[in-house]
Amino acid sequence: MKKAVVKILLLTVLCLLLVIPPVMAATLGDRILKQGSRGDDVAQLQYRLNTLGFWCGKVDGIFGPKTKSAVMKFQSAKGIKVDGIVGPQTLSAMGVYKASRSSTGRFSARDIELLAKLVYAEARGEPYIGQVAVAATVLNRVKSPDYPNTIPGVIYQKVNGYYQYCTVQDGQIYLTPNETARRAVQDALAGWDPTGGAIGFYNPAKTNNAWVKSRQYMTTIGNHVFYK
Secondary structure, three states: OHHHHHHHHHHHHHHHHHHOOOOEOOOOOOOOEOOOOEEHHHHHHHHHHHHOOOOOOOOOOEOOHHHHHHHHHHHHHHOOOOOOOEOHHHHHHOOOOHHHHHHHHHOOHHHHHHHHHHHHHHHOOOOHHHHHHHHHHHHHHHHOOOOOOOHHHHHOOEEOOEEOOHHHHOOHHHOOOOHHHHHHHHHHHOOOOOOOOOOEEEOOOOOOOHHHHHOOEEEEEOOEEEEO
8 A cells, every 4th residue: 555655656746747847057148048948047037137127027937928028128129139039149238148157267156255245235225237236346346457356355455544345344244145146246247237347336325435426427226326
């Protein structure tokens, strides 16, 4: 009797595995996406579409009709082929470059977590695109000859005895980041820079610093002004 029950349970599990499509642990840009695709990369696509203003509904990792419609609206707005398929051209228009993913190899897991801590400390409560933007400014500093060439070097840099980020000065940098902040860092590492190359940001309601206000304006996202 027990053996029969076990056999039935095994058959049930096997049937479920055959019926339920697997959810892939992929990163946006690793493969071509189209209606019917499922996985983490689809969720990343949906987050990006929503934050860019092309609403696709709930972020569930399932590429359905709403996601396809949002992709087509994005493609139309960018003047590229409107087919609802997320291939190299569409990914490039979104700022996702497969080749850029290799650059993440230069950063350790500790560096990436530190950047997520800064994003969480500086931008929690900001729109998702604003959190990606904060991460991007740090990476832009790392690439700039005017700043340290490491993530910790940039985040802990002192000028005239003061840290460059208030949240380092007041200790918020040591808070534990949430998954949204970590995801924003991964998007920035993958090449998404909503600021267009900014190297810093500030909240105009919270600073009277003449130097940052004299810098070249790039964009405003949420409560932050981004400058170069």
